Amino acid sequence: MLEAGGVIGLPTETVYGLGADAMSSSAVRKIFAIKGRPADHPLIVHVADISTARALSRTWPTTAEDLASAFWPGPLTIIVERGPNVLDEVTGGRETVAIRIPRHAMALRLLQQFGRPVAAPSANRFGRVSPTTADHVRADLGSDVDVVLDGGPCDVGLESTIVDCSVDPPQILRPGSISSEQITEVVGRLESASGPSRAPGMLESHYAPDCTIVPIDVSDSIPSDVDRVLDGRSDPTRFAHDLYTLLRDCDRQSLRRVAVLLPDDVGVGRAVRDRVFKAAALRRH
Ligand code: AMP
Ligand code: MG
Numbered sequence: 001m002l003e004a005g006g007v008i009g010l011p012t013e014t015v016y017g018l019g020a021d022a023m024s025s026s027a028v029r030k031i032f033a034i035k036g037r038p039a040d041h042p043l044i045v046h047v048a049d050i051s052t053a054r055a056l057s058r059t060w061p062t063t064a065e066d067l068a069s070a071f072w073p074g075p076l077t078i079i080v081e082r083g084p085n086v087l088d089e090v091t092g093g094r095e096t097v098a099i100r101i102p103r104h105a106m107a108l109r110l111l112q113q114f115g116r117p118v119a120a121p122s123a124n125r126f127g128r129v130s131p132t133t134a135d136h137v138r139a140d141l142g143s144d145v146d147v148v149l150d151g152g153p154c155d156v157g158l159e160s161t162i163v164d165c166s167v168d169p170p171q172i173l174r175p176g177s178i179s180s181e182q183i184t185e186v187v188g189r190l191e192s193a194s195g196p197s198r199a200p201g202m203l204e205s206h207y208a209p210d211c212t213i214v215p216i217d218v219s220d221s222i223p224s225d226v227d228r229v230l231d232g233r234s235d236p237t238r239f240a241h242d243l244y245t246l247l248r249d250c251d252r253q254s255l256r257r258v259a260v261l262l263p264d265d266v267g268v269g270r271a272v273r274d275r276v277f278k279a280a281a282l283r284r285h
Contacts, residue, residue, distance in 0.1 A: 001147055002114050007031055009123045009137040010110060011151025012046070012102040014075045014160045014176070015130040015244070016137045017120030018145065019046065019110075028089040028119050034144045037126045042092040043119040044077050044160070045099050048111035053099045056117060058083050063187045064165040070186045072101040073108060075156050076178045079164040090119050096166045106151040122159060123148075129207055129279070132157050132244045157241035158271050167191070175271040177240060209247040213280035214259045215273075227255040232272055236263035240272050247279060 001008055005027040007020045018034060020027035022045045032039055047053050050068050054060045058081040067078055082097040091097050099117075102108065111118060122130040123137045123145070131137045134150035141148075161176030161183070169189040172180050184190045216222055222229060230246055232239040250258050260276045263269035 002027075002110075002116075002118065005030075006146045007034060009131075009134065009141065009145050009148030010107055010118075010120065011134070011149060011154065012104045012107045012120075013155040014102070014158060015132055015154055016123040016134065016148075017046070017107075017118075018123035018137075018141070019118040019120035021114075022046075022090055022117040022119035023085070023087065025087055025089050028087060031119065031121065032089075034141060035121060035124070035126050037121065039089070040092040041121075042094055042098060043090050043121050045086075045090060045097060046102055046107065046111060046118045046120050047099060048101065048108060048115075050101070052117060053078070053101070056083050056086055056097055056099060057081060061165050061168070063168070063170050066186050067163060067165065067170075067183065068101075071178055071182075073103040074101070074178065075103070075158075075160040075176050076100060076183075077160045077162045077174075079162065079166055079173070081166050096164070098162065100160055104151055104155070106149055110149070127208055129209055129244050129247050130159060132241075136244070136248065153241075153245075155241070157243060157245075158268075158275060161271070175274050177237075177268045177271060179267045179270065181267065207244075207247075207275050207278045208281070209258075209279055210251045211247075211255045212257045213247075213276060214257060215276050215280050216259050216261050218262075218264075222259050222261075223257075226257045226259040229259045229261065231261045232263050232276065233261040236267070236269040236272050239263065240268050243272065243275060 010019045077100040132154040156177045161178040162174040164171045171191040
């Protein structure tokens with residue numbers, strides 16, 4: 001399927017991806033067409049081993065090597081300067097490329113058997129909630145995707161942490177289950193993100209359900225007019241795992257207003273807060 005330039009739904013430990021041969025322009029363009037994703041939003045390239053990652057990059061800094069040894073396979077995406085073999089379609093015309101080795105056994109087997117890098121964004125329509133089960137992918141993309149591999153519910157349930165190693169010190173462009181504390185431990189110094197994000201797609205509303213999300217911090221009280229309260233505070237890791245399924249449930253039940261008790265801004269809690277704020281950012285009605 002991938003060899004023939006097809007597009008498949010594939011499980012990873014973060015969310016389900018919509019994968020295609022990263023070295024084929026026509027295959028990669030299909031991903032953008034199916035998702036309705038703007039062409040300047042780059043894709044993450046999934047590889048089976050570190051040597052393939054190095055081969056896609058112009059330089060492979062020590063920070064990238066150290067992070068890859070510490071966290072790959074796993075939910076960490078590393079951005080480095082792109083090599084000459086990386087397609088413009090994959091990087092959205094940028095001089096950098098985002099790479100990761102996923103931890104999911106089925107994804108790893110697929111990458112090893114295919115023997116080439118696979119470009120894969122999340123397998124949802126642009127701007128909508130990411131899929132964490134094969135059923136979510138089928139519900140979102142239907143017959144637009146040739147095959148959906150069912151690898152069960154995603155372990156983590158949130159998109160990967162993105163670290164930009166093309167700058168020194170490295171910078172976290174998107175929080176994920178691998179925390180800034182864990183990354184700082186490996187690279188020593190980390191620039192805290194300030195100013196406009198250099199990761200396209202990070203600023204506007206994203207991960208948006210139809211219902212209105214009302215984030216509730218520890219000091220806030222819960223408004224009386226909400227239809228449901230989701231508890232992200234007591235167990236942030238478990239909540240990260242369940243979040244996108246819960247948001248989909250709320251939409252299926254046509255709930256209008258849903259309060260989310262926010263976890264503390266540490267560890268995976270930071271990523272949960274990020275996604276909840278993004279889900280809350282856009283009011284469709
Ligand atoms: P998704 O796979 O849907 O989680 O989206 C991948 C995200 O990775 C994009 O929206 C970008 O924010 C980020 N990304 C991928 N490649 C790059 C890059 N070269 N530079 C900065 N951000 C990137
Ligand atoms: Mg996405």
